[in-house]
Amino acid sequence: MAHRTISDEEFLDRALDLFRTYGYEGVSLSRLSEATGLEKASLYYRYPGGKEEIVMAVATRVVQGFEQHLFPALKAEGPPRKRVTVVVEQLRDFYCDGSKPCAINMLSIAGGGEDLKTMLRNVTQAWLKAFTEIARESGMSLSLARLRAEEAIVRIEGSLVVARALGDNAPFQRTLKLLPDLLTEA
Amino acid sequence: MAHRTISDEEFLDRALDLFRTYGYEGVSLSRLSEATGLEKASLYYRYPGGKEEIVMAVATRVVQGFEQHLFPALKAEGPPRKRVTVVVEQLRDFYCDGSKPCAINMLSIAGGGEDLKTMLRNVTQAWLKAFTEIARESGMSLSLARLRAEEAIVRIEGSLVVARALGDNAPFQRTLKLLPDLLTEA
DNA sequence: GTAACTATACCGATCGTTCGGTATCTAAAG
DNA sequence: CTTTAGATACCGAACGATCGGTATAGTTAC
Numbered sequence: 087m088a089h090r091t092i093s094d095e096e097f098l099d100r101a102l103d104l105f106r107t108y109g110y111e112g113v114s115l116s117r118l119s120e121a122t123g124l125e126k127a128s129l130y131y132r133y134p135g136g137k138e139e140i141v142m143a144v145a146t147r148v149v150q151g152f153e154q155h156l157f158p159a160l161k162a163e164g165p166p167r168k169r170v171t172v173v174v175e176q177l178r179d180f181y182c183d184g185s186k187p188c189a190i191n192m193l194s195i196a197g198g199g200e201d202l203k204t205m206l207r208n209v210t211q212a213w214l215k216a217f218t219e220i221a222r223e224s225g226m227s228l229s230l231a232r233l234r235a236e237e238a239i240v241r242i243e244g245s246l247v248v249a250r251a252l253g254d255n256a257p258f259q260r261t262l263k264l265l266p267d268l269l270t271e272a
Numbered sequence: 273m274a275h276r277t278i279s280d281e282e283f284l285d286r287a288l289d290l291f292r293t294y295g296y297e298g299v300s301l302s303r304l305s306e307a308t309g310l311e312k313a314s315l316y317y318r319y320p321g322g323k324e325e326i327v328m329a330v331a332t333r334v335v336q337g338f339e340q341h342l343f344p345a346l347k348a349e350g351p352p353r354k355r356v357t358v359v360v361e362q363l364r365d366f367y368c369d370g371s372k373p374c375a376i377n378m379l380s381i382a383g384g385g386e387d388l389k390t391m392l393r394n395v396t397q398a399w400l401k402a403f404t405e406i407a408r409e410s411g412m413s414l415s416l417a418r419l420r421a422e423e424a425i426v427r428i429e430g431s432l433v434v435a436r437a438l439g440d441n442a443p444f445q446r447t448l449k450l451l452p453d454l455l456t457e458a
Numbered sequence: 459g460t461a462a463c464t465a466t467a468c469c470g471a472t473c474g475t476t477c478g479g480t481a482t483c484t485a486a487a488g
Numbered sequence: 489c490t491t492t493a494g495a496t497a498c499c500g501a502a503c504g505a506t507c508g509g510t511a512t513a514g515t516t517a518c
Contacts, residue, residue: 088481088482088483088484089481089482089483114472114473114474115473115474115475116472116473116474126474126475127475127476127477130474130475130476136474136475137474137475
């Protein structure tokens with residue numbers, strides 16, 4: 087291969103940053119070009135399907151992030167509560183302490199294609215399932231574990247929205263702090 | 273006035289429906305024109321400031337909705353818990369049982385002007401304050417009331433996001449159901 | 459007459475997209 | 489070792505369409 091100026095991972099990371107900030111319709115190819123250093127024509131060399139293919143690749147990377155970091159950490163060894171605290175730090179990192187929007191929120195806005203929505207639905211369900219399992223593992227009934235898992239994700243998503251609206255990350259940080267109790271306390 | 277084909281209220285309601293669904297950048301003047309029956313030129317007759325002025329008018333209408341319906345219901349007579357159940361039904365109505373996104377979420381996306389963000393921050397703070405007051409009124413300490421108010425809004429916003437991602441309104445409905453306990457139980 | 463709106467035409471800018479061309483590298487041929 | 493061919497990766501320029509916005513003349517209702 088000849089002179090690849092930016093790696094696929096790096097490219098998708100920068101693209102993700104744009105899409106989670108501006109949403110599907112808010113990200114233009116010019117902005118994408120500017121952020122990645124690739125000319126618009128080059129974007130079509132890498133992703134012949136254009137913007138749709140790029141956003142699908144970005145969503146795929148988000149899914150991979152869940153599968154490679156969050157889910158393994160939840161299924162690791164040791165006490166459930168300890169594992170949750172590891173996940174909390176991963177979430178803090180991914181959401182930059184509450185200053186970066188959630189990709190699931192921003193990409194599920196009307197405008198993207200049907201494949202994208204399916205992907206987001208699947209990853210959200212997988213997230214729900216993973217949280218449910220660790221809650222179960224810490225001794226809860228299945229029904230309670232499901233409720234707690236949903237509440238956890240709801241509060242993560244909601245606190246990100248509120249933090250953005252207020253211009254203050256404190257709500258997100260408060261939410262992270264109570265996640266261990268939410269998911270591992272009966 | 274002669275031949276006013278659509279009232280300001282009706283116009284802003286339809287515009288709000290567009291903005292909360294597609295976000296600021298996702299709403300074009302053509303779409304706005306199509307949804308309201310007003311030609312593009314007529315939009316500029318009513319709102320010489322263009323899209324910016326329209327979205328500000330929409331945001332103003334959202335704020336008025338809070339001031340004229342939600343806040344009065346919270347400050348009405350009768351037991352706090354009863355007032356909260358009234359508010360719950362207002363929220364269910366405004367969010368169409370969870371199928372319509374929150375305007376605060378969608379309009380706080382990067383792209384809108386600084387005035388818009390200020391407006392959204394103010395209305396969110398007012399909402400927070402109103403929930404805090406009714407929680408206080410039902411016997412909580414100020415610090416607990418504040419936490420519960422924030423949790424309530426966080427869970428409303430978050431459940432709307434999760435509901436949209438899953439294509440299932442149940443999370444939102446579950447959140448509404450526990451709002452009375454959240455805001456009025458010590 | 460005037461206020462509210464329509465019809466149409468236009469503007470420069472940007473949208474997503476496409477195409478022809480140009481470096482840069484690898485690999486086979488001489 | 490050099491030459492050549494071909495694939496790879498990228499770019500400049502332009503496409504038609506639409507964007508937000510403007511201008512003007514005409515129509516309708518009070």
